[in-house]
Amino acid sequence: MANRELVVLGTASQAPTRTRNHNGYFLRWDGEGLLFDPGEGTQRQMLFAGVTASQVTRVLITHFHGDHCLGVPGVLQRMSLDRVPHPVRAYYPAADAEVFWRLRHASLFHDTLTLVEHPVDGDGVVADRTDGAGSDGFRLEARALSHLVPAVGYRLVEPDGRRMLRDELAARDIVGPDVGRLRRAGRLVTGGRLVTLEEVSVPRRGQRFAFIMDTRLCDAAFELADGADMLVCESTFADADAALARDYGHLTAGQAGQIAAASGARLLVLTHFSQRYETGPPERLRDEAAAAFTGEIALAADLDRIPVPKRKP
Template identity: 65%
Template sequence: MARVSSRELVVLGTGSQAPTRTRNHNGYLLRWDGLGLLFDPGEGTQRQMIRAGVAATDVHRVLVSHFHGDHCLGLPGVIQRMSLDRVPHPVHAHYPASGEEYFRRLRHASSFHETATLVPEPVRAPGVIAEGDFGRIEARPLDHPVPAFGYRLVEPDGVRMLPDRLRALGVRGPAVGELLRAGTIVAGGRAVTLAEASVPRRGQRFAFVMDTRLCDGVFALAEGADLLVIESTFLDEDVRLARDFGHLTAGQAGRVAAECGVGRLVLTHFSQRYPDPAAFGAQARRHFAGDLVVAEDLTRVPVPPRRPHPAR
């Protein structure tokens, strides 16, 4: 039986430096079929996970962009909860290698009985940091006052079988799977190739871009993303503040999404100085005409359907 695809972003927090009554510190759980990726667990993430129905056993990898408190102070609680709940699988932790000491302190912030297996995998250079059936996870450096990385999940390219072509070629039943696996089979007295019965299917892509000024890494991560989660800490009228503190404005985030061909844009990491989150969406819309979400805590954002492949 084919595995049912289940891909969505669970937003656990959308605040920035300080939480508010309605916005927790950062936290984002990406469900990617059977894989759970927890990004930037800020203070309060463990409780937000409970509110969102996310279990510690749902997490397979933790990815920290940098070691400012609003992106990492939830680590002690999340790590200890993994042991409390006796998570049966190893959990890999990715974070800037320059913050190794911060990670060590957060991991052992208090006394607890450690039963879960946490595998530290510090990120030392840009490139692929993990590979598996899900594809590959890449890291790219960002431009922030402290060392920071953004992350990108890339599914392998595949093919989409064409039912009309399969019928015309006399390929049916178990032979379809055999053709997919082997690339060539004999049907109707002749060799049939996979290329005759399918079209290329581009793998889906997810990108996570947190605290940064505009830089090459931002565009490299966002390129062709089906779902882009990106900070928009400031509104455009405060672009100087954004630059000084190493952040993006809503308009800049919209421009990135437009230039990189993003499918669905999720704005988050909002400064507490702004009372109306709708203003972020309005400014991003000046550049990006696609699907846009101004994130709220506990929002669930589906990864959009695969984009149709041009007809052959």
């Protein structure tokens, strides 16, 4: 099982179809499990995908249209039923906090879950696990998007670090706990010689993940996608329907490709497809994105497992 992967739980916009469930995405990131936009049916899709309620540590909602949040009641109630022992953190647009409250209390159940709410009321960092979090630390950032209702996109950023070089360490007889001491302090005296971290390591760029749902083209979308190793982006409409996309606050597949290209993304995951294309070849959307973006493109399907790209050498 990959330590960092996206599990696609659903890919349909607005209404589910015979082949696509409502939205839902589970990002496995080392010891964390981030559940994005759980639409209707997400709890059942989790069963098919082998994602358990206890694996979810954070729930992130971009906005409160039904295809992005109608699964919240079932998912939270399942967490209570399974008596998930750890706190679960929830992020959503602060302007619609009352809607989240109504979803949370949509039915009667024995609530045993420790849910910590983090309403997002501005751009910036909404969670920071970089201090003392070890190698799996990250910052979680949010930006306001351009939709018909308050909406935000999310971005996960791992801090830059350094990759230790085994041969260089061995040449200086640095082994075991001394490796950790050198990494933390940046220098180590061994065998009567001072060794610096720069001598035995090379820079390692932190990985980045971006999640952009319902929005028109806007500066925030490009900021979220900047340097993303994996960019999950809505592509509700084909380019021929660009006017509809603009009117309803959405992106075309070509515009998703533009965002990926301008932002230097590595892997673009297209999703959130309109049911109007259900009977046609979905490859047309990939082709339209590829006209703007020459990097890797994945056309998401329900229950896909897509690894976060390995680090560049």
